Amino acid sequence: MMRETLELQKKAFIKDGQPTYNQRVDRLKRCMALIETHDDQIVEALNQDYKNRSHHEIRTSEIDQSIRNLGFTIKNLKKWMKPSRRSSSFGTGLMGAKTIMKPMPLGSVGVIAPWNFPVGMVFYPAASILAAGNRIIAKPSEFTPCTSQVMKDAVEKYFDKSEFAMFLGGPEVGAEFTSLPFDHLLYTGSNRVAKKVLANTANNLVPTTLELGGKSPTIISEDADLSLVAKRIMFVKTLNAGQICLSPDYVFLKRGLEDQFINELKNVFGDFYPNGNEDDYTSMVNEHHFNRMKSYIEDAKSKGADVISLGNFDSEPKDTMTTKVLINVNDSMQVMQEEIFGPLLPIMLYDELSEVVDYINAHDHPLGLYFFGNKKSEQDFVIDNTRSGGVTINDTMFHLMQSHLPFGGVGPSGYGYYFGYEGFLNFSNLRGIYYQTNSDAVLSVLRPPRGKAFGIFSKIMKKLS
Incomplete structure (x- = not known):
């Protein structure tokens, strides 16, 4: 049919x-x-x-x-x-x-x-x-x-x-x-x-x-407003419970800011989903994907990660898993090898921005890339030295909302x-159409028998752009 x-x-x-x-x-x-x-x-x-x-x-x-x-x-x-x-x-x-x-x-x-x-x-x-x-x-x-x-x-x-x-x-x-x-x-x-x-x-x-899709990274610079960053990351990370191709997959945070940032994430999640507002949080699409999240958590824990749950209304019968932050992660863990497509947010720490760029470039080009920071030099450094389908500065995913911009990936992200x-x-x-002139003076030079005029014309053609 x-x-x-x-x-x-x-x-x-x-x-x-x-x-x-x-x-x-x-x-x-x-x-x-x-x-x-x-x-x-x-x-x-x-x-x-x-x-x-x-x-x-x-x-x-x-x-x-x-x-x-x-x-x-x-x-x-x-x-x-x-x-x-x-x-x-x-x-x-x-x-x-x-x-x-x-x-x-x-x-x-x-x-x-x-x-x-x-x-x-x-x-x-x-x-x-x-x-x-x-x-x-x-x-x-x-x-x-x-x-x-x-x-x-x-x-x-x-x-x-x-x-x-x-x-x-x-x-x-x-x-x-x-x-x-x-x-x-x-x-x-x-x-x-x-x-x-x-x-x-x-x-x-x-x-x-x-x-x-792919693993879209989020980079947070030391001059970023962590309260605002937490709100903007959590808005997209909780949207559809992180089941989005452009969801922030993992975070690179300036070393020393981790405690403050995690507290901000906890506060934001609590503000988004106070008691009685649990129905505004989406479940995993089915039991298979709920169990996939559980397996990522168990694998990460077994390899040294710590898991911090931002919510308290997880429900296995409803396939609901609230957003969880993972710290002390490394590339041996499944959560850092595969696109998460769910409510898990690994946090990695960095000292120099060049380390982050090197890490991103050593992995598949992501569909999206996000940078929070106010220094134009840092913004340009990240944009100019990485490859991704799109970029949002000081937010996540919002390049998708810009109707005048194309949406697509690069390399492994599409x-x-x-x-x-x-x-x-x-x-x-995109059909190229050419309407030829009725004048034949120049064109006749190209046809046999070719004489001196052809040689002159050949030299001119080489210089035309």
């Missing part, structure tokens, strides 16, 4: 031609309406998939952010669609030649979305994909079956399957999905699965965009972009 749907979309793409501006806006607006009319069902479904998911977080991260991004895309689409004029080479522009770059649709784009933001991670990139004039077939995660079903029903209500289709299922469906001859495939998830995805897409030479203009370009065929 998936293959048949893809064929249907490919035939419709050829028959209908590239969609107009109005048709693209209509599709984007239908996405907005789809989300707005199913918002209560989304909240309910996510709380069935998770044993507890913060209603406030669902509204802001899944619903409001999706709608905001779709609206921003609509606002800028007409400008993005315009062909851009380029200079013509060899002086032919003076004789009437014209060179343009015209962004055109690719065709049908496959989207494999993860479980941590099952709505947003379909509709965030959908804004870029539909804006570029493409059609979509999406496969949401099997870990959030109730939410996936709500999305599938909603998509089928608002879209013909020749425009936007959705298929549900586990690894077997995923394997078949990635074997289809899409015109582009976006995968969001783990590095381990990404390798399998690429092995399948390679058979059809399908271009891919990968968003893979490649390609969505969001904003770069997302539109990422899912477009």
Whole structure:
């Protein structure tokens, strides 16, 4: 059925031609309406998939952010669609030649979305994909079956399957999905699965965009306001219980500040979740991931780490684990080897900023990197001497919220972009078009029989840029 749907979309793409501006806006607006009319069902479904998911977080991260991004895309689409004029080479522009770059649709784009933001991670990139004039077939995660079903029903209500289709299922469906001859495939998830995805897409030479996460470091300089730093780190670290690809994975703290900083973290967590506010804290998505956190803690303790719990309402039956700080950590521990994707926050100490940069560069390039400090020289040193998908200074993750910035990784944390203009370009065929001049005086020099004029012209060409 998936293959048949893809064929249907490919035939419709050829028959209908590239969609107009109005048709693209209509599709984007239908996405907005789809989300707005199913918002209560989304909240309910996510709380069935998770044993507890913060209603406030669902509204802001899944619903409001999706709608905001779709609206921003609509606002800028007409400008993005315009062909851009380029200079013509060899002086032919003076004789009437014209060179343009015209962004055109690719065709049908496959989207494999993860479980941590099952709505947003379909509709965030959908804004870029539909804006570029493409059609979509999406496969949401099997870990959030109730939410996936709500999305599938909603998509089928608002879209013909020749425009936007959705298929549900586990690894077997995923394997078949990635074997289809899409015109582009976006995968969001783990590095381990990404390798399998690429092995399948390679058979059809399908271009891919990968968003893979990684261990995003947070660096705290000695001049940072630790009270403010704690609030900003904890806001993102507690969001979805740390189950975010851009969540601060570990902290590098100036030696001597550890006691003060941990006290600030305790105070902030207590302020965020006073007695009676536990329902605003999200559980782990399932028992497997709850036990994964427990195994990280047990492994770290066995190798010398100390664990400090910031909350007191952990619940194994609810798969709820409050944020925990780990100190005296080292690279032999699983928590420092794998992306945590949960409510654990290891803290490492440093004396010189160069040590931190060396450590980051010795590991896989992360999706995000965060620096807290007010010295421009230190900010520039970190930015200029590390590699990451994005950077936020004096906060965490907020580069993701900037609609005018692209979002994506580098190397092991992924490649390609969505969001904003770069997302539109990422899912477009950047088609170079050249309109030749009718004047043949210069061009005739290039053809046989070639004489002295060709030699002169050859020398001139070498100097032209």
